[in-house]
Each structure stands twice: as structure tokens, then as C-alpha cells.
Amino acid sequence: MPKEPVKAPPKFPPVKKYVCRCTEILELAPDIKQFRLEFKKPETIDYVPGQYIQLLTPVYEKNSKEVYRTYSISSDPADKSAIELIIRRIPGGISTTYCFEYLKVGDEVEIKGPYGKLRLSNTNAPIVFMAGGSGMAPIKCMLHYMKNTGNKRKATYYFGGNKVEDLFYVDLMREFESVIADFRFVPTVAETGQGENWDGKVGLVTQVVKEDLKNAPECEAYLCGSPGMVDASIKVLKEMGIGEERIFYDKFEKSST
Numbered sequence: 001m002p003k004e005p006v007k008a009p010p011k012f013p014p015v016k017k018y019v020c021r022c023t024e025i026l027e028l029a030p031d032i033k034q035f036r037l038e039f040k041k042p043e044t045i046d047y048v049p050g051q052y053i054q055l056l057t058p059v060y061e062k063n064s065k066e067v068y069r070t071y072s073i074s075s076d077p078a079d080k081s082a083i084e085l086i087i088r089r090i091p092g093g094i095s096t097t098y099c100f101e102y103l104k105v106g107d108e109v110e111i112k113g114p115y116g117k118l119r120l121s122n123t124n125a126p127i128v129f130m131a132g133g134s135g136m137a138p139i140k141c142m143l144h145y146m147k148n149t150g151n152k153r154k155a156t157y158y159f160g161g162n163k164v165e166d167l168f169y170v171d172l173m174r175e176f177e178s179v180i181a182d183f184r185f186v187p188t189v190a191e192t193g194q195g196e197n198w199d200g201k202v203g204l205v206t207q208v209v210k211e212d213l214k215n216a217p218e219c220e221a222y223l224c225g226s227p228g229m230v231d232a233s234i235k236v237l238k239e240m241g242i243g244e245e246r247i248f249y250d251k252f253e254k255s256s257t
């Protein structure tokens, strides 16, 4: 029987400059906000779930020169007329101070993109997603895509916060559990405060993955978050038998142009 041709993954779309309008700012957790940017010119964008854009930070009273900073797209890729970004505030940071203190609904912003090579592979290997804080962004985008395309791959998502208040989009993840064929969401907190109501996992995401993930050597892993979290996760996943070539990640480290 002739072998089925292996499908080449679709190419990454071309990078363009876009003028957008900020149409919504939501507070998701302490120091984490979501920004919705609707496209004015061009009016739509093409990207692969997992990719990121560069946001132009203009000159403002605490910043004397325009700079670009990198942010992963978090929104539903079915909506090409807007993107959402999930941004963690860095004290004294040029771009995050602009986003948190100066950017208002109605303002125009410029971005360029899409960039990046993080994307879901087209294998059937079970997936382990791991993220902390704003690392939620590209994984949320991939999950929208899995829902939209009726993806049947087994997937487990470990999402960590320091405290219960750091967790967000838990309800959306529960909704994904009910509509994505084989998806499980495992939120975890490093510590619980006095009187806090929490019956989920307690510990660092790396500890929880060690205890909870059963079929590690078969899995592919997708990781996003601070360099410390990503490096610690890679170490644990390798110890559990996942080959380095099956671990895909974006480290949210200082990005500048």
C-alpha cells in the first residue's frame, strides 16, 4: 500500500507592521493584566498559535526612546481582527510600566509580527503543557486552537502560581476540559494562605508534574514562563524520560530591540 505523504506544517505567516487600538484592559491577577488590541491597519492578522508579536513602547515621561518588547498572543486564533496579550508587570520595566500606567482603552498602539517558532507539532503524542503567570498566554492560544479544530490528542496542563490569587482563567480551562476531547487542567499553588479555600494541588509545578504525570516518556512538552521556571521544568521532564527534542518552550526573558 502506498504510504500516506507526510504533511508539511504550514509556513509561518509574513511579518508586518500593524496599527491597533486598545479596546479592553482586564485585571487577571495581582500584577497581571490582559490587553485587547483590535487591528486598524491592516485590519486582520495571520499567525500560528504559539507565536508572539513585538509591541512598540512609545516615548513617555519615564522613557526617552521607542523600544519594542515581545509578548505572546493569548487569544482565540479564530478571531483575526484582534489579539490579546497577557502581561506581567516588571517593577521599573519600560514597556510594562507603559502598559500598566499609561496605556488606556481607546489609545492607538503599533505592533509588528508574528514571530517565533513555538507551535503544536502535528504528531499524536500526548501533550504536557507547563506554565506560570503570563506564561499562560501562548498555551491559552493553543488550547483555543485545539478546541476549534476538534483536536483529540491527550493533553494535561499544569499551571502554577505562588498563591491562589495568582491563578486565573481557571473557569475557562474547566470549560476547555468539557469541550476538548482529552484535556485535563491541573492548577497548582506553591503555598496556601491562612483561611484560603483551596482543594487543588500544592507545590511547585515541577513537583506536581513529577507526582502526577504518568506517561512521561511518550509525551511532548510545551513550556512558557520565566527562565527559572522553564529551566527547572526542562530538567525535571528530562529526568522523567522526555527527550530534549520533544520539549518546546519560550522563555520570557528580557527582550529588547
Ligand SMILES: Cc1cc2nc3c(=O)[nH]c(=O)nc-3n(C[C@H](O)[C@H](O)[C@H](O)COP(=O)(O)OP(=O)(O)OC[C@H]3O[C@@H](n4cnc5c(N)ncnc54)[C@H](O)[C@@H]3O)c2cc1C
Binding pocket: 052, 069, 070, 071, 072, 073, 086, 087, 088, 089, 090, 091, 092, 093, 094, 095, 096, 097, 134, 135, 137, 138, 226, 250, 251, 252, 253, 254, 255, 256
Ligand atoms: C519569546 C518571549 C515571549 C514573551 N512573552 C511575554 C508575555 O506573553 N507576557 C509577558 O508578561 N512577558 C513576556 N515576555 C517578556 C517581555 O518581552 C519583557 O521582557 C517584559 O515584559 C519586561 O519588559 P519591560 O520593558 O517592562 O522591562 P525592561 O525595561 O526591559 O527591564 C527592566 C528590568 O527588569 C528586568 N527584567 C526584564 N524582563 C524581566 C522578566 N521577564 N522577569 C524578571 N525581570 C525582568 C531587566 O533585566 C531589567 O533589569 C516575553 C519574552 C520573550 C523573549
